[in-house]
Amino acid sequence: MFYRIPLSACLGLLITALFLIAAVFAPWLAPYGLTEIVGGVWEPMSSTFLLGTDNLGRDLLSRMIYGARTTIFIAAMATLLSFTLGSVLGLLAAVIGGWFDQLLSRFVDLLMSIPTLIFALVVLSVLPGNLITLILVMGILDSTRVYRLARSVAVDINVMDFVEAARLRGEGRWWVVFREILPNALSPLVAELGLRFIFQVLFLSALSFLGLGIQPPEADWGGMVKENKDGIIFGIPAALIPAAAISILAISVNLIADWILNRTTDLKGGRSGS
């Protein structure tokens, strides 16, 4: 399977691994504390503060490392939720069909017809602002995309002879969905997983930037861009560093997702992932 990994995917794997290490070992890697005020406001990069300090005089590098932890953790949890929910419902809709499929699919259409960001802003401003709510809202809104992909892949597989053979044997829905269809739908879904994760990172960053995501003094990259954005007027690059981190993470995960997508396309004899 891993016979030859292309250079682009290697690069993606390497950078993503670095981000993950930073996230997991944040307390040991960060030179200063998360909320510790250690210097002046917006100090330039130096040997004591490798990336300088932020708008309150906190070490930017330490906040970046802790921010990686929050950003990646929440995005990963939301992706996990959206995937479980979206793919299970999508597969069931394809297998059960009829009114169940109609009901679910029209409901998903309804959710998708409302711009995601605006919908999230409305819901989050009403609900109590904590981590669980944030993950739930992000996960459920994103699961509509996964649902549509899972359903369209499963509809194709559902008409294959081996699924009919399982039905004729008398197998229940559980077996048909999880033993016959899911293993064959997994490759396009896994490729989509990477893309959905990136969208979750961007979504979380956007929410934090607008003040409805992670609340200060906790650090996340979107919120850090917001905190330091005024510095740009004075020529201070502090806001650009978290922004760059978001893009680099997005691109490197995308490189991995592309590679997986290519591989699964090869195996399926030209069937595209969506």
Next chain:
Amino acid sequence: MEADTALLQVRNLQIGATVYPPDAKPHDIEIVQGVSFDLPKGRVLGLIGESGAGKSTIGLASLAYGRGGVRITGGEVLLNGHNILESGKKAIRGVRGSQVCYVAQSAAAAFNPAHRLMDQVIEAAREHSGESKAVLTQRAVALFESLGLPDPQSIGDRYPHQVSGGQLQRIMTAMALCSEPDLIVFDEPTTALDVTTQIDVLAAIRNAIKQTGVAALYISHDLAVVAQIADEMMVLRNGLVVEHGTTQQIIESPAQDYTRALVNVRAIEHPQATDTQKPLLEVNHITASYPGSPEPVLRDVSVQLQPGHTLAVVGESGSGKSTLARVITGLLAPSQGSVEFNGTPLSADLAGRTRDDLRQLQMIYQMADVAMNPRQTVRTIIGRPLTFYFGLRGKDKSKRIHELLESIELGPEYADRYPAELSGGQKQRVCIARALAAKPQLIICDEVTSALDPLIADGILKLLLNLQQREQVAYLFVTHDIATVRAIADSIAVMYQGQVVRYGPKSEVLSPPFDDYTDLLLSSVPEMQVGWLDNVIANRRMESAGH
């Protein structure tokens, strides 16, 4: 026949390709290993072989074309004395479609659905000859007429979906002939057609070849078909020539074992069982239609099947034979009639059947590759019915899986393979084992041999007959292939347009007097002898003159 008078000379042709297995290094394989032949003007050479023999690859190489990553690595292809493999792209463009044309297997896929047939038929000729549209249209109409197409004046104004499959195949032949080429490559032109249509297309192609004096390469896996049309035959296997000779010699006195096996294919004898017992399966006056269409696909169909016997349901595509199988399995509920099994009526839909009903009635499919989950090993595929129906686990299950593998003549090492790691014949064997695992009394076989090469199909039929003797299982055999029916059936139901037109023991159904449709069907099956097509056509002319 002097070498220098030959139109097409192929010298030591070598063709290779690179394969990229998922778990190994890419490596080169040889598809065609040093094939040589001469084809003089006006002669027809038949290329025979199983899938993977390299016959289509050779056919396309005579157009200097390699399909999807296939490379011509050595040898010469001389057309009218010029080596077209060494010509530049521009010169090859000039050759294709003017000196040599290609007729593909699936005419439906080869025509552009958005353009009228006439425009497509004369397109290549206009490009190359520069003749006026009127002249070419006239020529095309004349070709339509000689190919026996109805309405030759106006059929060109239709779109591809407005004519039948057999007509489309003839129009494609007209397209090839329209540029008045020296050579036409026919790649399995009748394989996708029903037998009664195949005979017309075959006769039309042969007349057209005779009238125009064009040379042809005729590629097919069906020796009996090629014998009707070719002057010479070349039998290929794994990219090597097995035997090359005149059609007469190959059919009547083949020199090689492999050729002999191909000629004697379907010579299986199965004595017709006659003992009458209480029927195992009774299909009573079934009428069925698909949801959303009022037109019934089955009309008042009744058949019976005794335990341990074989009932063959024969018909062309669209006759309703597969729908009958779907009604019996419970996938389609009939609007009228009932299905009785062992004297008790079966529920019309799947949900109403008990697990034991389902176990008693197993199914084997036409396409073995899609009938097995590609992500399950053979062990899971065969083992699941054992756990599901009999609750077998652990050692007992393993033991039974090995027994089943043995009964389909595969070793225990196959248990841990995935379907992709099996050959076509082995896949179908695993499907048989999966059906047998349930210890059923009836197995429905839906065209189980039609996707397989003739020799492999023979092996599958022999296996099914052996298993029937040992396990006393009854077969309901859905097929369009009369040769298969002759080989294995005890009784036969001939279906036409949703109705059973002839039904009874094999000996009665296959002996005269025939009804019109059965007569047409039986006389259309190609026989392994030179001149069969002439005889059939002469007979039909006499009959229609007598009417």
